[in-house]
Amino acid sequence: MKFKWSKRIFILNSQMQPEYEAAARSLLEYGIPLAKVDGTSEKALADSFQITGYPQMRVFRKGRVFEYKGPREHRGIVDHMKELARPASKLVNSLGELKSGMDRTEATVVGFFSSRSALYEEYMAASEELRGILTCLHTFEKDVASHYKVIPDSIIVYQPEIYHSEYEKSSHEFLQLKASGNAKDIVNFVKEKSVPLVGQRTKRNEAFKYSTKPLIVVYYDVNFDHQYVKDTQFVRKKVLEVAKVFQNSNAKFAISNEDEYLEELRSLDLADVSEDIKVAAFDGQKFRMEPMDEFDPQEVKEFIDLLSSGKGKPYYKSQPVPKVQEGPVLTVVANSFAEEVLQPKKDVLIEFYAPWCGHCKALEPEYKKGLA
Known part of the structure; x- marks a missing residue:
């Protein structure tokens, strides 16, 4: 099958809801055709465009193929395709x-x-x-x-x-x-x-610019609007003094608005603290500093040196480690998982359960009995 729409936009898709068909009707007047392909009967065609699940959409523009990254409802598809019709x-x-x-x-x-x-x-x-x-x-x-x-x-x-x-x-x-x-x-x-030595990491740019690790992030009230830019730059320039020391390493440095990354801060138990500055590092695992009222370059340098030496302690949201353990079944929490499960030179059988799970409750006496 050969496509000849070299100056128009075409979407490849296995199946779509009525929203897609409604969008197709709306886009007719703009000369933007939508199409759909049954990937089960046109498997070779789907495979040629790396279609691995359904529905998936592709944009064809001047003979080149691009992934469709827009909305999937009627008006969203129409608006997005009209935007794609203009040069990027x-x-x-x-x-x-x-x-x-x-x-x-x-x-x-x-x-x-x-x-x-x-x-x-x-x-x-x-x-x-x-x-x-x-x-x-x-x-x-x-x-x-x-x-x-x-x-x-x-x-x-x-x-x-x-x-x-x-x-x-x-x-x-x-x-x-x-x-x-x-x-x-x-x-x-x-x-x-496009990545500066210390730039702002946002939800919009994080996948493109800040997906590689290690990444050190400083969270505070980042705002480059005219009335706030001076305060934002005051902290950023202090971060810059740290970043220049590690400029030849593979680490990236970024600042992020604390409100935009509230959920991330919650995962680090840094959301509900009174201090203005929070610092975290990501390198396959999460690491955090104690929050600070003011950014301290020396403390941050020492934190990064500790991580570079491999001696940094990853942070986990965890229940307290039980002070008393009565066997034969021990309770493991996030902060004791590595020590109890990964470190000992013995086999460990572990059950992951939810307290509200009926099947887990039914299994509990048999589990304990079998290990007695």
Whole structure:
């Protein structure tokens, strides 16, 4: 089966609710066709697009395939597809347009081109992958490129002014090598270079920018609005002094708004504390510092050194370890699990149960009897 809709958008899907069909009718007037495929009867076709479960959706744009990441109800599908019909990178025709189009709190990706070259096409494809994550702009104007001292066919990642520091570059140029220059290369480059030494981790950007570990996060009232930016930067710059020490390590540093990450703080038992500053680290396990009234760079350095040495103690939400244990069945909680189950040089049989579970209650006397 060959698709010829190179300038239109097409969605591959196994099956969908009536919402999908309603969206298809609404999108007819915009020339955006929706389609569905029965993956059970068209298995080879589904396999060719790595369809592993149903329903799944794909977007086809100019012969390239993208994962559909939008809503799945009628109006949401319509609005999202209308948005996808527009280029992910905005064309700017003047220096003023470019400056006003740059994001104030996130990195901005800019493509400078003299023509619709092969690199331009790859950049436009890359911008589709970056849609909704970072602002992408492009221009064909020579005077705009000259202002930024770049040559045509250049792709630059610009950090916003709030993240400029003496310890890092404020912009990064994508260097097209003989074996690179495709959309995947560009996306990978942007993913790496869009992360400042200490940036704000948000729900919007965490999957793209802060999914790798180890990650050290400082939580406080982060707010870059004009009236709060001074207080936000006061703490961030202290974090920067710590981050520069570990700049050559594989650790990333970030700040996060404590209200946005309230559930994460609850999982660390840091949500209902009076201190203003909370610090946590993630490296497959969770680690936390005691909360602080003011950020103490030396204490944080010592905390990270402890983690780097492998001597840090992971944090678990746990019931108290029972003071008295009457066998033959011992009660294990999160804080005693490693010692009781993972460390001893003996076999351990463990039952995970819920106090309200009827089957668990019925098993309990037999379980104890069998181990007596």
